[in-house]
Structures are given as C-alpha cells and as structure tokens.
Amino acid sequence: MKLAFFVNEIAVEHPEMATTRLAKAAAVGAHEVWYVGAGDVEFDTSQQLLARARRAEVIEGDTLETFLARIKERDPERLVMDSLDALFLRNEEATEMQERPWAGPLGTVFGQMLAARGVTVVNDPVTLSRATSKLYLEEFPQSVRPRSLVTRDAGAIRRFIAEVGKSVVKPIYGGKGRNVFVVADENETNLAQIIEAVFEDGYAIAQEFVNGGEEGDARIFLLDGKLIEIDGAYAAFRRVPDGNDPRANISKGGRMKPLEIGAREKDIVDTMGPKLAADGLFFVGIDVVGDKVLEINADSPGGIQSIEWLYETDICPAIIEALRERASS
Known part of the structure; x- marks a missing residue:
C-alpha cells in the first residue's frame, strides 16, 4: 500500500504522537509511507495533486525518535498524490485556528479531491468537515449525549x-x-x-454538566464503528484531572488510568457505531463521562501511546491492516 499521512507541519511532529506510531507501524509492515504537511501540496497544470513529501522508512533498531528524526532530515521529494492508495488525514484544525487559519481546512479540501480520484481517504473528508465541530455530536440520539x-x-x-x-x-x-x-x-x-x-x-x-467528571473521562477508540480489542485489552483508558481542574486532557496535566469496558460503554458504542461507520469515520476517539458522550474526536485522535503504556499493547498494526483492507477493496 502506498500511504501518506497528512499533518499540520512535519517539522513540529513529535515522536510520541499517534501519527508517528501509525507511520512506523505502516513502514514496519513494508508499506510505502510518506509525510505531507498542509503547506506542501501543489495543484499543477497537469491537473494532478503533487506534494513536497518526505519518505518514512524504518531501519532495524529504530525507536520512534530515530524514525521521526530521519524523516525530518530527509530532503523533500516530488510525490504524485493521485497515485496514492490511501491518505490518512492526521492534521488538527483546532491547532491552526490562531496562527495559521488558512491551513486548518486543507486536509478535508485536498482529501475530497483525492477521494474523487479514487484514493481511499480516512477519515472521510466530507464527514470530517462536520465532525471537527462539536455540533456533530448532536446528530446522535439524546440517550448518549447531554x-x-x-x-x-x-x-x-x-x-x-x-x-x-x-x-x-x-x-x-x-x-x-x-x-x-x-x-x-x-x-x-x-x-x-x-x-x-x-x-x-x-x-x-x-x-x-454530567456527574462523574471528578473521576475523569474515558477515551474509547473505535475502528469502523467497533471497539478495538487486542489480546483481550480494549483500546480505552481513563483520564483523571489534576487537582481541582475539571479538564482531564493529558495536555492539562490529566493522568492516565486503565479503563474497564462495561455494559454502558458497550451500549454507547452499539448506539453510535453504525452511524460512525456509515459516515466513513474510520478511526475515532469518543470521550465519555458518566453515561454520556461529551465529544467525538475525529480529526487526528490522540492517546494511542496511553494504550501501549497501560496495557503493553500496540493497536497500530491492526489500524494499518484495516486501512490496507479498505484500500484494496
């Protein structure tokens, strides 16, 4: 599979980001892997989408740090994006709102163009243009949201x-x-x-306000609308807020704890999963407090590293294999 990861800026990618882990898993799986930044695309007179892209290759003994450092050090190469089998949109619009507002929507714009040319694009760029807004949650039944x-x-x-x-x-x-x-x-x-x-x-x-927030929120990852389970462990964890701060985000000091998936969590997934899959949201994270979903994270959902740290389980190969199957079909 010829696969590109579309990110905000290659220079600011971090080794512990979920994208780095996904890209490394794809490279280990012998796929042809590229990184493309939001400012790296061209649409030329031949009506092709091109990119000044960087190849992501893995060598024996690579850590996440050495793998990503070598990508950043490489000179960009000309990539015909029309020739891709799959494009994985991993840019975050929210991080661009203040300093680079022009960059935020480009993933969905270029993604829609490439999808029309036969490239498999995840998450679906048409739905993603809605799902980046918290308004998308309102499309789901009242039973699962506040x-x-x-x-x-x-x-x-x-x-x-x-x-x-x-x-x-x-x-x-x-x-x-x-x-x-x-x-x-x-x-x-x-x-x-x-x-x-x-x-x-x-x-x-x-x-x-949903009661239970003092215990943190649950981040649950879904692949094609279903729970991800590897070796008996679900791809889910709890984020516990730091002190009196109600925000459990890891970026705000939240701590990670294992999460046991119970009947309510499974009911939420059963309720939301079919629509998420039908809308083409291939890989998402949902944030649950108490018995309600507060947010759907569809653009570049993060936290994969927490699954590895908590359960010693790597879910990235399963995600890449599911993408390969989707692209080949």
Whole structure:
C-alpha cells in the first residue's frame, strides 16, 4: 500500500504522537509511507495533486525518535498524490485556528479531491468537515449525549443554564481544554467574561454538566464503528484531572488510568457505531463521562501511546491492516 499521512507541519511532529506510531507501524509492515504537511501540496497544470513529501522508512533498531528524526532530515521529494492508495488525514484544525487559519481546512479540501480520484481517504473528508465541530455530536440520539445548546447569543446561554443548572461552556471548535468553563448556575459572577472568552473562538456550545467528571473521562477508540480489542485489552483508558481542574486532557496535566469496558460503554458504542461507520469515520476517539458522550474526536485522535503504556499493547498494526483492507477493496 502506498500511504501518506497528512499533518499540520512535519517539522513540529513529535515522536510520541499517534501519527508517528501509525507511520512506523505502516513502514514496519513494508508499506510505502510518506509525510505531507498542509503547506506542501501543489495543484499543477497537469491537473494532478503533487506534494513536497518526505519518505518514512524504518531501519532495524529504530525507536520512534530515530524514525521521526530521519524523516525530518530527509530532503523533500516530488510525490504524485493521485497515485496514492490511501491518505490518512492526521492534521488538527483546532491547532491552526490562531496562527495559521488558512491551513486548518486543507486536509478535508485536498482529501475530497483525492477521494474523487479514487484514493481511499480516512477519515472521510466530507464527514470530517462536520465532525471537527462539536455540533456533530448532536446528530446522535439524546440517550448518549447531554442536553446542549449551540449559539452566539449570550442571553440564550444564560437561559439555558437557568433551565438545566450546572453546565459546561466551550467553543464548538477547539481542543486540549482551551476555553472550557464549568458554570454552577446563571448567577455565576464571571459568566459574562466566560461567554466573551468562548465567543472569541466562534460559536459556543453549552452542555448540561454530567456527574462523574471528578473521576475523569474515558477515551474509547473505535475502528469502523467497533471497539478495538487486542489480546483481550480494549483500546480505552481513563483520564483523571489534576487537582481541582475539571479538564482531564493529558495536555492539562490529566493522568492516565486503565479503563474497564462495561455494559454502558458497550451500549454507547452499539448506539453510535453504525452511524460512525456509515459516515466513513474510520478511526475515532469518543470521550465519555458518566453515561454520556461529551465529544467525538475525529480529526487526528490522540492517546494511542496511553494504550501501549497501560496495557503493553500496540493497536497500530491492526489500524494499518484495516486501512490496507479498505484500500484494496
């Protein structure tokens, strides 16, 4: 399989990122692997999509660090992206919103062009253009998600909080815990400032607070809408917040703990899985608190390293093999 990973910038990729692990697994599996950054693509007069790409090759004894360092050191080569068997979109729009807003949507734009030319693109770029927004969660049954409101009307947010009580207010685009606030009630002293801060990133989503957050949230990985199970271990873990910070994101100091998949988690997957698969969301992470899903992570879901650390299990070969089967069909 001729496979390219589309990332924000090759220079800022990190050895412990999920993309590095996936790329190394693909290279170990004897696939032809490339890295392409958001600023590396060309559309020339021949009507081909080209890229100044870097080859990802693995040698015996490679660590994640040496594998990625050698990719960064290589001179870029001309890659005809139309000739790819598969393109794995691993760029994060949220990280580009502030400094490079032009770069954020390019994965889905180029992905749609290549999909039309017969390249297998994951996650599906048409759905991904919706799924990068927290609004996508609203397409799923009420039974698996909290009550919520999406708006840019401060008064509507106040009315929502007055109706449902304790709530979480955050941008519909974004990640890593940026501008996420827990509001006790509509009389919150700093509510105006909170809403103003969230509106700086566009639309806000106010969600009914779900009990159980003090124990952290569960990150559960799904492949083609199904739980990933390797050697008896599920690809899932719990993120426990640091101190009194309600955000359990690893980037905010959250700690990882093993997660036992129970009946409720399986019910959530059974409810959401068919639609995720039908929408072409090949590899996603869902974040669960209590008995509700708070977020769907479809663009470059991370945390694969946590599975390896907690369970000594590598799920990357299974993901790459599933992608190979999809591309070959």
